[in-house]
Amino acid sequence: MVGELICAMMEGKxxxxxxxxxxxxxxxxxxxxxxxxxxxxPDPEGAPDAARLVPALVQAANAQDVPQIRAALQYLxxxxxxxxxxxxxxxxxxxxxxxxxxxxxxxxLQEGLQDSCCDHDHSxxxxxxxxxSHSHSAAEPAAADADKLTEQQASLLVKYNAFADxxxxxxxxxxxxxxxxxxxxxLWPQFALFNxxxxxxxxxxxxxxxxxxxxxxxxxxxxxLTVSYLGREEFAPAGARQAVLQERYGFACGCARxxxxxxxxxxxxxxxxxxxRQVMQDLKPRFLEAVEHQDQSNLAAVQAQLQTLEHSLSAAxxxxxxxxxDSAVLVLQAAVYDLYELLxxxxxxxxxxxxxxxxxxxxxxxxxxxxxxxxxxxGAELHVFLASRLLQHAVDLRGPDSAQAExxxxxxxxxxxxxxxxxxxxxxxxxxxxxxxxxAEEFLM
Ligand SMILES: C[S@@+](CC[C@H](N)C(=O)[O-])C[C@H]1O[C@@H](n2cnc3c(N)ncnc32)[C@H](O)[C@@H]1O
Numbered sequence: 001m002v003g004e005l006i007c008a009m010m011e012g013k014x015x016x017x018x019x020x021x022x023x024x025x026x027x028x029x030x031x032x033x034x035x036x037x038x039x040x041x042p043d044p045e046g047a048p049d050a051a052r053l054v055p056a057l058v059q060a061a062n063a064q065d066v067p068q069i070r071a072a073l074q075y076l077x078x079x080x081x082x083x084x085x086x087x088x089x090x091x092x093x094x095x096x097x098x099x100x101x102x103x104x105x106x107x108x109l110q111e112g113l114q115d116s117c118c119d120h121d122h123s124x125x126x127x128x129x130x131x132x133s134h135s136h137s138a139a140e141p142a143a144a145d146a147d148k149l150t151e152q153q154a155s156l157l158v159k160y161n162a163f164a165d166x167x168x169x170x171x172x173x174x175x176x177x178x179x180x181x182x183x184x185x186x187l188w189p190q191f192a193l194f195n196x197x198x199x200x201x202x203x204x205x206x207x208x209x210x211x212x213x214x215x216x217x218x219x220x221x222x223x224x225l226t227v228s229y230l231g232r233e234e235f236a237p238a239g240a241r242q243a244v245l246q247e248r249y250g251f252a253c254g255c256a257r258x259x260x261x262x263x264x265x266x267x268x269x270x271x272x273x274x275x276x277r278q279v280m281q282d283l284k285p286r287f288l289e290a291v292e293h294q295d296q297s298n299l300a301a302v303q304a305q306l307q308t309l310e311h312s313l314s315a316a317x318x319x320x321x322x323x324x325x326d327s328a329v330l331v332l333q334a335a336v337y338d339l340y341e342l343l344x345x346x347x348x349x350x351x352x353x354x355x356x357x358x359x360x361x362x363x364x365x366x367x368x369x370x371x372x373x374x375x376x377x378x379g380a381e382l383h384v385f386l387a388s389r390l391l392q393h394a395v396d397l398r399g400p401d402s403a404q405a406e407x408x409x410x411x412x413x414x415x416x417x418x419x420x421x422x423x424x425x426x427x428x429x430x431x432x433x434x435x436x437x438x439x440a441e442e443f444l445m
Contacts, residue, residue, distance in 0.1 A: 025217050032211045033188070175428065200227050366393060381439075
């Protein structure tokens with residue numbers, strides 16, 4: 001870990017990571033290499049099954065020649081290892097790129113685990129969310145075999161701690177000249193200590209096989225650092241998010257965003273849920289089908305229904321404006337982000353009115369999506385992509401020297417800074433921004 005993070009017991013959550021000193025938004029928190037990682041084809045459907053990690057993990061944990069991994073996994077499982085957990089300290093993105101392996105099969109952490117500057121509170125450490133009859137305290141005699149990670153323990157570790165992603169950071173991959181954006185599943189023992197929030201104050205992503213975690217908010221000393229365990233499901237109402245988290249990780253989320261939603265007027269909560277269901281179960285599939293068949297009239301019908309839903313939600317939000325802050329409105333809108341995103345895609349595919357009018361409308365749609373992401377998903381790839389798209393549209397519509405283009409450029413820089421920090425060399429920064437612009441064109445509709 002980079003900087004001074006403390007691992008401590010968090011009420012009702014097991015262990016978690018807290019800031020020893022205050023941390024500024026965009027500060028690097030962690031650059032960690034995996035205990036085990038498997039790569040799959042870039043196709044999201046093709047991501048390797050997490051179950052395949054179990055034998056790899058057992059092997060890595062029990063290998064005599066890599067005591068660091070063994071210690072890290074023992075710590076993660078039992079939380080009782082009295083020795084200091086060895087943590088990586090790889091300070092820059094560029095170092096990382098050089099260190100990261102591009103091999104296509106499983107890779108173990110063989111080197112580079114030094115320079116710990118993370119102080120773990122072992123006195124209160126214990127394994128958290130599962131029951132294990134084999135667990136033993138550090139005080140027990142450590143017979144060599146008792147230390148071994150069993151298949152059963154490894155599968156619990158994988159269930160609650162594995163991380164999978166469709167691909168590594170696309171722009172970073174392009175800048176370091178990586179051939180293809182593979183999908184990944186792996187276990188990063190230090191990253192696995194971070195708890196979840198639906199309104200996280202940190203963002204995480206892969207550069208090669210390295211897990212990068214960066215703060216996206218200012219964090220006071222003693223405050224917990226959180227990441228989002230949700231992918232696209234983060235854009236759902238609280239109940240739907242909680243069901244996923246309960247099912248996958250076995251906990252009931254009570255984060256600030258979940259609380260805010262549960263305190264919103266009942267009627268509004270219900271409307272968000274109904275809107276979410278209609279968009280996800282009916283309108284989104286119909287939208288995708290219309291796009292696939294280039295069926296303009298069905299696309300127009302979907303667009304009209306999306307607009308009706310949007311108008312009525314916006315009227316409801318307006319009605320409760322007195323009790324909702326600006327950011328509360330954005331947090332609530334995040335529950336139906338797909339509605340706003342589909343409206344944006346429709347606007348781009350089916351421009352209404354003359355060219356200037358439709359460009360205006362598209363610009364407004366992007367601005368609305370971006371405001372939501374800037375509130376709940378700071379520093380996420382989608383945030384950077386949309387900011388890049390906004391800049392492109394603003395330049396296109398108003399000219400490169402316009403106040404709008406200037407404002408959009410600031411938003412893009414800010415999103416970029418949240419994801420990659422403010423200490424990049426200028427050349428790298430420019431290359432990353434350009435790569436993100438291109439990736440945005442490819443990956444955003
Ligand atoms: C990757 S681990 C995080 C570290 C974990 N707390 C520990 O002590 O090892 C994931 C597990 O942490 C717990 N957890 C994470 N976020 C939580 C939250 N917001 N509320 C309650 N429990 C949480 C759940 O038990 C979950 O299965």
